[in-house]
Amino acid sequence: MKPVVPLILTFSSLACANAVADVDYKIDLTSPEHHLAKVEVNFPVTESDSLVVNLPVWRTGKYQVLPLADAVRKFTATDDSGSLLPWTRTASGEWTVALSEPTSVTVNYQLYANKLGQRVNHIDASHAFLDASGTFVYSPEFRDEPIRVSLKVPNNWNSYSGMDRGAKEHSFAADNYDILVDSPIETGISEHREFSADGRQYELVVWGEGNYDIDKMVTDLTKLSGQADVIWDDYPFERYVYMVHATSGASGATEHLNSTIIQRPRFSYRERKDYLGFIKTASHEFIHTWNVKAYRPDGLVPYNYQDEEITELLWIAEGSTSYFQSQLLLRAGVMTAKEFFEDLARRVAQSEKTPGREIQSIASASANQWASSGGDYAVNHSTNIYSEGYLTSLALDFSLLEETKLKRSYRDVHRKLYNDYRIPAGYTIADVKGILDEVSGTSYEAWWQQYINSPVSLNFNALLAQAGLKTTYGKDAKIEPFTGVTLKSGSLVLSQVLRNGPAWNAGIVLGDEIVAINGLKVTASGFESRIKDFKAGDTIKVTLFSNDRLKELSLELGEQQSGKLSITSVDKPSRAQKAFFKAWLGVDWPFDKQGQFKSVQ
Template sequence: MPALPAVEYRICPAQPGAHLFEVSCTVRDPDPQGQIFRLPAWIPGSYMIREFARHIVTLRAELDGEPWPIDKLDKHSWRAAPTAVKGTLSLHYEVYAWDLSVRAAHLDDSHGFFNGTSVFLAVDGRTDRPCLVDIERPSGTAYRDWKVATALALARGVRGAARPYGFGVYRAADYDELIDHPVEMGNFTLGHFEAAGVTHDIVLSGRHDCDLERLGEDLRRVCEWQVALFGAPPPMDYYVFLTMVVGEGYGGLEHRASTALLCSRADLPWKGMAGGAETLPEGYKTFLGLCSHEYFHTWNVKRIKPAAFTPYDLSEENYTRLLWAFEGFTSYYDDLALVRSGVIKPEEYLELLAKTVSNVLRGSGRGKQSVAESSFDAWTKFYRQDENAPNAIVSYYAKGALIALALDLQLRAGSEGRKSLDDVMRLLWQAHGQSGIGVAEDGIFAAVREVGGGTLGPRLARWLEKTVEGTEDLPLARLLKGFGVDYHVEPAGKTPELGVKLATGNGDEVRLATVYDGGPAQAAGLSAGDVLLALDGLKLSAKSMDAMLARRQVGDEVEIHAFRRDELRQFRLTLAAPEASKVSLKLAARAGAAVLKLRRGWLGSTK
């Protein structure tokens, strides 16, 4: 049976100054009833309808090189006119690319970046066909040194096939594979390391002074640990960390053989940075944790998927109550991989873990929304947070990570160290990741039940189901004590508080970003968006506020003047004690042999 013709794409950064990609899509055997084309409405890994089609500026069709009618059906779909005879149908369109994030596309005279979901129209009825994409160099001598970085396969044997890091033709097995390989182009810095027999590239776009050798060595250790966790060989034969370096920024999005990252240049390692016996800078640990998180998704989410995502329907929301496992468990393992691989010390890991616990405790939304509900409502709540979010929602990332911690500790303690969450992840990989069978909504509970076995498995499965569907705080102090870790909680600050969070980036203006439930400000009638002007008749500023509050006592009544819109308002409120939400975790000074054995199994070597 002859091979079906490939769908052919061409993309050119034709006008970097105008941020426009020129794209074409060619089908050699279009549907004679009228070929339909669609652009995804969202990108896997970021659970919000993004409406990428709104960035298509112009679009026209040609049949055998002649203009051909095409109509828009809805916000992201087009249908070409029926064809009475066989021919070649091509769409030519422009995409505006000025979204400096990991989710869409960005183009200027310094670099170009795109996700396929933002630029490549899917051809109805042809998405299972192989795809060829010709990535063209922008015209002009200013771009002659530009390179290309992507995990897309080179189209070897095809005319115009790209060479490594070059412009030209790449291939994908089908549309799903095509859109799962983002592309970076420009004068980027390129680093390499080998992990588990696989070449890994680090691509840095933007100005930086990164010590690539140090970054590569630290990432190598993290990647090798993760591969060992699931079992070699890794599920890809090449991997690339595509990183856009900016003044201030943070973000990551996973793909099957790469990740798109956004980081602050101050978070990258530099020559002469303290290491070895020293603790790592906080920003660098944050960046390593981000890289670790996205790399872990190579298994958990990209291949071990909820059944609701197999396959994805990129035209509308895909609902699941399991993001607490796919994002939350990944959030647990991202920093755990740093300590288990020896990149950071156990004490540093406990500091990172304490911050996660503190962040969860600071939001009263944790008592109103379960992580299962948060997962299901990600499309409308978690990814569309407003000023009331801390009072209304819980993060399935952060609390999901703490649920993973609690489950891991209980598996280890209940089996005397013979079983752990690692075994659950390996079972999910073997049963679902390697088979492609999606995880049912009760599939995580079933995996825990099987791994725990005996009475432990069913008991922990019941606990887990109750926990993810409920809003109770986790018994972390008790569980950590069994692993020789002391849990302390204290007030988040030393001064009386108003029960608010201030907006940032407004200079010295004291604008309220959030008014917390049950706090003095809410009781007095203050609202998010109010601009505080004076406290007891004295001018307030972002710099002076803490100092003014420090001179008062819990229970003092104060007078606040504030602008709401353009109206001057007056409020009287009673200052409250800071909430006890700052958690610290320390290795216990004394621990028995059995406890130390459990702790070593969890964290690796400790004192």
């Protein structure tokens, strides 16, 4: 790879070099038992008649407005002589401090930090995780100024961050607030490892006890971290920190500038399927270091921490990241081909069971992400930027491979986005179309209209056949009766009714509670078995409570394939299909002559 181009320079204005003084953050974590901390922020002298102080209303990586400022109490502001300054609350995440003369301003407040699952902040007797968006206020006037952060912590704690270390222990420094807000701090009692890959330094910090094998994690993260040159020409960092929380329930992950925070239940590492969940998440967040943190849609540049930022290109930011995550693991030998195609098959099956893909385009889903709430309505009327964005990326990759006779791929698109639209630039829809035209040598305007601006249902067998693959439910698959409903766990109350499915067409709705089939009582544990007593096409009488009123409806059962969808080799794949496969994934053909995965897989 080429020498690193330091990304932090792109976040700072030239004014930083002539800054009057740093913005100085101090946080006292010495009484962490009740999730409380004391925060002090010292702002440089301002000539204005007021100083606006903000706490973001959303955090990067989660496109949703959050009540972050609700955690702030005992807010005070003082001048350079220590005298109290008057202030007013002017927005949900904003305080305006009145000034009668030029002065520096010191802001103090109490912080309640108990948003572990939101990955905003969490303080307890064993650690503190601090994402600046929910922890440290800023002033737009000094957003570009250098910052310093110092922590006062219990004696046995250690502190880590993607930021540069400061002059003292438990302190950090950054060029501006944008780096601080994208460089969370993990401090406390944890396990720590250092390793290197492709000339870059890495750290792994794990908080919490669990059934993880930290040495295996280091081995596989080392392999993963060495795969970046499959897509990009250089690195936007010199050092990268993987932060992991082994928790009692919280799960998820968030990408940051040169670090990530990954949360998983503490006993979800030993079983292979659980471990794959962890390492795929790590790959996803690692890829985000380029795709989102180094380059992102212009609607997200620069970050506006006080308002939503709308873009139709979130499917590239998130869905394409999901698309590449398992590819890097496959190339690294961390994931087998069998595991790779099990993951892809699961995504295909889920897409085909999501009627919303017929209603909403991926562009509309991207623009609507800030307002999306999931649930039954989303499944029936919406498209997911992660899962459907993955499959859209797959279709685009296959199209580029076909158009260029395997010479170019979707990786080239992301390489060019990184090279030409690095922060502080941002790419537009026109920019992406232009790159597609340049890479392919043909216009992608019609493709974009069909696959991005319009709802689409992909023909997966036709698509995968180009790489010598097909979907199958296996030789023993059979047609089974299908209702189109999902029950709440341990209950006969419906948590989902698929649009245009048998139950939907019969007039059964979300929240109805089934009590009998053909006049006989049915239980939650026996519902699926009872349905299998019938055949597809049979009409059954369903007795249920709807808004507390007893009803009986006729339901004609639909049909579905039994078993689990899988992806395997077509019969007698051609040399051209195998070449397409290799150009796509970068690994050799993994099937034997019988269409089974080779033993090495």
